[in-house]
Amino acid sequence: MSLSDQQVRSRLRGVAVGLLTPFTDENEIQHDDLAENARELYDAGIRTFLAAANISEYHSLAENERAAVVETSVKALPSDACVLAGVGGSTAGAKELIRAYDRLDADAMMIMPPDHTYMHEQGLLEYYRELGAVTETPLVPYVRGFDPSVEYLARLTHIDSVVGIKYALKDPVKLGAGIGAGADDVVWVDGLAEPFAVSFWAEGAEGFSAGVSNFRPEIGLELYDALSAGDWERACQLRNICLPYQNFRDETGQENEIEGAISVSAVKKGLELAGLNGGSVREPIRPLAEEEERRAERLYDQLDDDIESLIG
C-alpha cells in the first residue's frame, strides 16, 4: 500500500536519492542490482527514492522499462520508504504512465521538467491539473530548464494534487519568493543536490536531492541533521566536502562542450567505488574516459578521507 499525502510530505523533508538504473554493456537493465542498491541505501537510513526519474536516465527508458524499474524499486523497499516515480511527455502518455505506476503502488509522481520547445506557464499548470485528475497519488513537479515567474511557482503550489516541488534553478532568491507567495502545505525540495542545500534551506526548502549522497548516503543524512538543528557551520563543512566530486560531475568530459555530460557516469562510478552497483550508461550519455575514471577514484578517496574526519 502506498503512503498517504501527509506521509509523502514528511518523506520529502529529508534526503531524496536517485535510484540510478544499472545497465549491462548490452544496454539491458540489471534489476537485481537496482534492487540491491535500493535496499543498501534504505539500510543506511535513506527513506526517499526517485525511481525512473532524472539521474535514473528517465529519457533513455522505454515506457515499459520505466514501469519495470518502478516495480523493482517498490518491491525491493519496505513499506515506509517513499518511492517517487518519474513521469513526463505528452498528457495522454503521462496519464497512462501514472495509471501504470498506481497499479504498482508508487507513493508519488515525480513530474519531469517539460520536454517541449515552446510552452506557456498557464498551459503547464493545466498539464499538472490534467495529470492530477487521473490519480489520487500526489504529484511533485520538477522545476528545471526554464525560468518561470514567481507567480507561476505560487500557482503551482495551489494545484490540489501537488504536495511538493523539486526546485532546480540556480536562483535562491526566486525560491524564497516562490515559497513566500505559495501555499503553506507544499514541501520544497532542493533539486540541485548538496552544493545548494545550505542556501536553499535558508530560503525555506525542507529537503534536498542527493549528489554524492547517492553513493555515500551518510553525508546527506548528516547534512540534513545539521540543517535541521540550525548548525550552519557543520552544514557548510559537510556541503564543502561534497564540492570536489560534485564539481567533477559538472564537467564536459572529452570531445564535448555540453556541461554536466559526465554527471550520471560519475555517480555510477561513485556507486561502484562505494561497493554498490553502477553499471553502464545509455546514449546520449557516454561512459567516463580512462583519465576521468582515474580522477574519479582520486576524488572518491579524498571524499572518503573527508567523511572519516568529519563523520567518522
Ligand SMILES: N[C@@H](CC=O)C(=O)O
Ligand atoms: N540530485 C540530482 C538531481 C536530481 O535528480 C543530481 O545531483 O543530479
